[in-house]
Structure formats: C-alpha cells, structure tokens
Amino acid sequence: MLNWAQAGAAARSITEAWTRGGGPGGAIVLFDGEGVRDAAGGGYASVEGAVAFTPDTPNRFASISKHFLATALLRAGFDLEARLGDLLSDLPATLAEVPLGRALDMTAALPDMMEVFWQAGVPFTATLSAADIRAMLNHFPGLNGTPGEEMAYSNTGWRLAQVALERRAAIPYAQIIAELVAPLDLAIRFTSDETEIIPGLASGYWHDGDGWRRGRYGLHFSASGGMAGSAAALARWCSALLSGRDHLAGVIDRLVEPRRFNDGSASAYRLGLVETRLGEIALVGHGGSLPGYRNHMLMAPAQGVGVVVMTNREEDALWLTLQVLARLLGQDLPPAPQNAPTGLFAAEAGPVWAELTPDAISFNGGFERLVADQTGGLRSLPAYLDIQLTPDGPDSLEGRIGGVRRRLSRVPPTPLDPRLPGSWRERNFDLALTIRPDGTARLPWAGGIGFESRLTPLPGGRALADLVHGPWRHRPCLWLQPDGTLRVASHRARILHFERVPEGDLS
Template sequence: MSLEAGWQAASSLARDFADQWPGDEPGGAIIGFDASGVRFAHAGGVESLSTLAPFTADSVVRYASVTKHAFAAMVLHHGNVIGLDDRLGVHLPELRKPLADVTVGRALDMSGGLPDTRECLTLLGLSVYTETEARQLLEFLATLTRLNFDAGTEVSYSNTGYRLVEAALERKGFAFDDFIQREIAGPLGIFLKAPDVWNDPVAGLVPGYWKAPEKWQLSAAGLHISASGSLAGSGRALARWTQALVSGEGKFAGLLQKLSAARPLADGRASGYGLGLRWSSLGARKFVGHGGSHPGYKSYFLLDPVEKTGFVVVSNREDTNGYKIALGAMAALTGEQLPRTDCTIPDGLYVADAGALWLEMHNGIANCLDAEDTLYDDGDGWFSSRSASSPMRLRWTGEALEGEIGHAARRLLPVTPQPAGAELDGSWQTPLYGAHLEIRGGSAIMGIGPTRRAMPLHDIGGGRYLFTLHDGPWIKRVCLNRLGDDRLELVLSRSRMMEYVRKG
C-alpha cells in the first residue's frame, strides 16, 4: 500500500468515527498529520448543547492527562534546579517517609507508588465536585505514611507525582503556565492555557458533558487540577505541538527521545512508560503517545517517531475512546493489523490469596481494582493489556489466573461473592481526616444528610468486600480490606492505603 493510499484509509476511518457523533450531541475532532502539516481534520457533534455550534478542530477543550508530557518537558528544562534522581523530600521537606524518599523520576514515570490524590479523596467520602485548593492538598499529602507499593517494584497510574513536582518547582519560582506560554505556545503561535482550577476562565473553552441514564449533563470538578492534567487547547493546537515534537523541530530537537526514553524498574526491567508518555505497538512498529480524561472530556495523541506522523483526538463527551480511534487510524495508515481481542479467560471474579487485589473478567475486559483494560491475544494462551500505563499479562491455567499485573507477579483464584455478615458492623473513622464510615445490615454507609447512601457489601473472602459508590459521572467499585478486628483499608487502583479504625 502506498503512503498516499494509507493516508486516504486513515482519513476515511477517522471520518467514520467522527460521523458517529450526532449533530445534536457533544462531539470531537480527529486530526492526522505528518512533518509537512495537517493531512486531514474531521469533526462531528457540537461544542455546546446550548448553542448547538458545530465542534471543529479549533474547539478548545481540556486535554487532561495529555498535559503530563508537557510538564515533564518543563522538568527537564529546569534540570539545574530539580533532578530526576532527587528525592521528593529534598524539595518538599514536609513530606513524610516513604513518600519523601520517592525520586522525582519515579514520581513522573508511574513507578513511585504514590497514592492518587483524587482517589484518596473519594475513599474519604469527598465528591468529584468538592472544591479543594493546592495548599490544602499538599498539606494532606504531607500526612500520608504509606505508598500503594514499594517504589520501583510496579507501574500503576497516579497523578500525585506530577502535583508534587509542580509544587516543588513553584517554590523555586517556576510556574507551569509561564513555561507553556514562553517555551511552547509562544514559539509555535498556538493557544494553550494551564489554569489552576476548573472554574478559572479559559478563552474559548467549550463545555464538557457526560451521559446520565436519560440525558446529557454538564461536567464539573472541584479538585485543584495541577500539572497532571491542567492544559487546555484545541485539537489543532495539540496537533501543531505534537508535530513539532515528533519532527524535532528547532528547539524541540531530541525532546521526544528524552521524554519517551525507557525508564527502568528497580530490577532493571524497562516499563514502557516514560515521562508523561507511553509506548504502544502494532506488529513490529512502535508508537508513543498518551491519553487524557477529565469529567466530560477525552483526548489522545499517538506518534510514529520513525515516519514523523501522528494522530490527535479531542472530545467534549465522556464516552469517547481516543486510544481506539488513534490506534485504528495508525493501523490504517501503516497497513498493520490491529491486535485481536478474542480473550478466552473465563468471565468471573478473581482474588489474590491475600491483600486487596481483585480482578473481574467480562467479555475480554479485565477490571482490576476498578481500572478497566481490554485484554489482547498474545498467543500460547496469554492475554495482555498492551498498556504501558496499566500493564497486565495473564493466562488461565484451569485453576487460577497467573501472570503479571503492573509488572508484579500475580496469581488469582476464582471466587463467588456472598452477602456480607455482621462481623464489620459498627462505626469506622479516620481520626486524622474526620471521615466516617458506618457498616450495618451488610452495607457500607457514607455521607451526611441527603448525600447519605447505603452500599451493599459483597464478601469475596479473606476479609475482603466490594461495594459500589456512585459519584456524578463516576461509578467506583471499592474494595474494603480488613487489616484487623478494628482496622480496615479502602482500596481503589490508584489509592490502596486509606485506613479506617472502628470506634470503641
């Protein structure tokens, strides 16, 4: 297949995806480019359900975690004041061990074990809509004394490292948005903005939407955003920036290589997640990119460092799968086959012998600690997530699931959930934070006044229970792991250490 035929195939596929966004619903844009410029830009849906103005490649959205590589570029730019091998505690002395001993590099490459701030707040009963400030959150993080796992032993996604390193740079007088304007947006002549909080005005920003059972809802979030996901701009602006990055244009020469360089775990294995970038593959070809997700916004970009090509997907609707679109477009361009998804691992719930680890299989999708990934056929009975940010490779032996999750060896056994008994009944609290959890009648009860809700507990054995928490656009399955007669922890994929004690 000729290169031009490849671009025609990629454009046709992108157009088909864009056409699936109806003219009376939120939408998005898909852009393909090479070193010479934009090859196509297709859009569908609307940028506002109030005005019904069409979504275009110039509609401004929140990039969410697509921000991360741009912040990592700022860290490298200021390597004379903060180094990747520096301990976080050197720059943020209020942090306690073991968080203080995590290095800057591990804080950025997802191997640091740092509990995710947003999921910590969820486990304390705070809604996605609850407003928080940067200073308050840093003070909260300075009280933590547990990691999700020993630094360097696993890879698991968390935004907290970016928040902490941003705070360290701010103390030295370096603000993220200043870097964006001076080093990226200005030189490239594009509009990018990194607001501090959700309610900060951003020129041209379109609303984000999520689909409730019966209608679309406006999105919102109260968490101070931080450089883990604060950047906003259009699809066209993101395409221009990533084009300059993959082409090594001018001052950006060599930057992509530095950001995407292999980052080793403690045992020397390369993880596939660099500094705000993750590797993926089709056949023998390797690509680098990243996705982003805020309530009501989805984004993704995927780059071919060899051919200097790329695809950008931005959207103001919660249900967009940017990775699927970008990878499909790259497959169409290159002629490579998409990975097969015919996973034969039996549906059902699986748990580790000890600890809070659980995984549920359903139609080839693995939900591990409430983080979902499609599993692809790797041959010889093995199935892989093919995700550098949530790596997973498993096989079914007939008795157990075996393999690796987060690059750590795992073995999980099938289990049938049962209704919870009365063994956990009572009032539970986090003395330091004032959070309260009541358990009675086989349910976990959280909230006050009209937000008070009872969530049935399902016993999955070994002192572990699952319950489902609804919070606006999010549905979270939380694991309650009993640590002792009067001590338990609540666990999600990105926060595995929030402890409660039973009141006497």
C-alpha cells in the same frame, strides 16, 4: 506505505457519526513531522448553543498534559534521581525519600490525591484549591507500598513536580507553559481549575442513560491535567516533538526512555507517555479523562506519524485513535480475546481484585481494554496500565499487572465475613465507616451525610464497596487486617486505616 486517504476516511466516519447523533462530539487530527496532514470534526462543542466541534475547538487535555510538564522539567535540567525532599523542603517526611523520576513514572507508590479525597468522602466535584489539596497531603501517613515495585497511576507526583519547577523558575506554571509553546505559536495554555475562562472551550458531557448531562470537576487541576487547547494545536505540538523541532530537539527520546522497576524490568509507563504497539510497530501516547472529556494521542516515532482524538463526550477515545492509526500504518487492529474468562476474580490475599468482560478489565478499579496477544493470552492496550495475563482454565489467570506478577482466581459465591460488620473510625482523617450484617455499608461522604453502598463480599475478610458519582465509579476494597483493623484500598490509594470502635460510638 502510509495511507493518509484511508486514515482520513476512517476519521471522518467517526466524526460524521457524532454529527448524526446530534450530541457532543470531537475532532480527529492526523499529523507527521512536518505538521497536520488531515483533520475532521463533528458533533457539538456546546450542545446548548448548537456550536460545532471543529479541529480548532479548544478542549481540556486532561492527563495528556503530563508530558508537557516532563518536557519542561527535562529542559530545566532537573535530576530525575533527586529526592522530592531535596526539591521541596516542606514536604512531609513520609514522601520526602521518593525520587523525582519515580514520582513521574508512577512507580513511587504515592497515593493519588483525588482518590484519597473520594475515599474520605470528598466528591471530585467539590471546589478545592491547590492549598486545600496540599493540606490533605500533609496528613498522608505513608505511601501505598514500596517505591519501584509496581506501576500504580497517581497524579500526586506530578502535582509536587509542578511546585518544584515553579519554585526553581520563580514564575507560575502557566507562564512556564506559555514560554514553552511560544516558539511554535500554539494556542495551548495551562489552567488551574475549571473556573478559568477559556474562550470557545468545549463543554464536557456524559450520558446518564436518558440524556446528556454536563460534566464537572472541582479540584485544582495541577500540571497533571490542566492543559487546554485544540486537537489541531496538540497535533502540531506532537509533530514538533516527533521531528525534534527547535527547542524540542531530542526531547521525545528522553520522554520515552525506558523506566525500570526494582527488579530491572522495564515499565510501559515512561515520563507522561505510555509505550504500546500495533502489530510490530512501536507506539507511544497517553490518554486524558475528566468528567465529560475523553482524549487520546498516539505516535509512531519510527514512522514519524501520529493521531490525536479529542472529545467532549464520556466515551473511550483510545480505540478510536488506534482505528485511525491502523489505517494510516496499514496494520490490522489487534484481535479481540477469544473464550477468555469473564467475571470477578481476586488474589488469594490482599486487596487485589479484577473484573473481566469479554474485551476489558477493571483491576482494583483501573480500567483497561484487552486484546488477544500472540501467545493466546490477554494484554491491555495501555491507556495507563500495562497488563499481560494468561488464562489457566476458566477460573484463574496469571501474569503481570503494573509490573507485578499476579495470580487471580474466580470469586465463588461468598457471604460477608462476620468479622466485618461494625463501626469503624479512621483517626488520621477523622472518618467514620459502618458495615452492617446485611452487606450494606455507610461510607464517608459530603461531611456527615454518608454514602450508602451494597458490598460485594470477597473471601478472606474482604469486600468491595461501590461509590458512584456522576459518570465515574469507584470500588475500593475493604480489607480486614490480622490485627483486627480495616484498610481501604484501590489501585491509586491505599492509606486509609480504620479501627473498630464500640457499636454506636463514632465520637
């Protein structure tokens, strides 16, 4: 039995708290296959102008945008088994063999563009066009790993798929989206970057501990995250997906069809949607994050209902969405982990690490919330990454992360490996890196300015750097190779490869 009254009350409790806070806010919209059933808004869309955030306030969708592109590709008849090189003849050979489907389901091992830029010292606030980003992609020396082995989030495949669709359609992606949403009369649009004017758009904010600050993202968005519209408009789009209305007949079934790893097991990540569950009820949805914007949408296809949460504040939206949907479906929220290990863990070898708090995990820099599963272990509520772990005492964990079996052990107090200090040069991108014996490092940043970081040593010639920029934090692993070279690796990007150079010689 669906309980719309309780779900609406839960939504208003959240939005009213945003209003009482006197800062940025958001909107929550409940829907079924017929359309919007309830909606609430609170807080400010513009703190400076004291403009209220309502369900009709335009906001940035961020990565919720992805399933729009997947829908357009499916409707255009793209073969998911087609090689990217067959769709884009000018693609570097290192990427050409990747199948389109793997580029979309995050198993292609494609390095993520933003994270490569960040590791190379280009802040995500820098204004870069699609051509600028493509120029960087042409320098990729290879992939993160073997396609089909692991689900590792990357926007790069979606960026390339957008270009392939535009070339086949011979029209810009913004026009493709306009034609896709026109039959539903929805005020949803594609924007290529943050400089495009969107009337009434909510400003994005993040809190620095003292007050609210404006978020900024300078890179070209691409179809992986460039959609904009209101929470109510997104809910009406999702309603049409659920019901298979008009030109969307059968689309959701194709979007959520299981995608498989090389070993045949199913991935939680599909085509721009992530599979999860609430009790025994199957859910699909996706999150979206840009500096100052956090959104989530969840649908229960069998029940024909869903919830959209859209905010202009840098705070988790997944749990809020789940709270409202649980009330609607009459389900209990998943329990928090009990007595789960916390602290820093790492695999015996390689750049694999995780830091656990009582209810969350950062795996190689990818953040997910954790809950207790039915067997006494831990599982993620995957905004992006599916995680299932079982503690083996207080100092180790075993399970699958992104489809790969892992064993992680607690990191003991570890001195910096004496082989790490020195001067390093990455020849492919012409980058300099200095590691000092005292455990500090000077990382590439903003041309030759450099970024000072305190390293966290891991056993086996490894250390975590710490790059903080605005509301976001990046912790790449510096990983010494058997041949004496140094790799820089994170969940999304693992292609920077440094060679040692004579002390003081970084020419």
